[in-house]
Amino acid sequence: MRGISGPAYIWGDGLESEAVWLAKFANSKSPHIVRMYKHIYEEKGQKTIDLDWGVVQRIYLEFCPGGDLANWLAKYILKYIPHISR
Numbered sequence: 062m063r064g065i066s067g068p069a070y071i072w073g074d075g076l077e078s079e080a081v082w083l084a085k086f087a088n089s090k091s092p093h094i095v096r097m098y099k100h101i102y103e104e105k106g107q108k109t110i111d112l113d114w115g116v117v118q119r120i121y122l123e124f125c126p127g128g129d130l131a132n133w134l135a136k137y138i139l140k141y142i143p144h145i146s147r
Contacts, residue, residue, distance in 0.1 A: 076101060080120050096123035 083097040099121035106113040127133070 076118055076120060083122075095125060098122065 080101045086094045101120050103116050103118055106117040108114050
């Protein structure tokens with residue numbers, strides 16, 4: 062999207078690898094893999110949050126009512142390992 066500036070983003074910051082792995086795991090048909098509805102794409106931000114302006118990259122994932130992996134790890138695993146901080 063030419064002519065539109067936005068938050069600094071460098072390809073390789075992590076979103077691409079997440080999308081690649083999710084695409085690879087999608088073939089497994091496992092109920093434990095979050096479904097990816099839309100792979101990485103760029104669009105004009107909608108200004109819904111501070112970083113959502115200019116050109117933004119998005120990936121659309123399945124909604125998981127139980128929360129994300131980071132929260133699960135913090136609740137059930139990391140609290141028992143004192144040397145690992147969040």
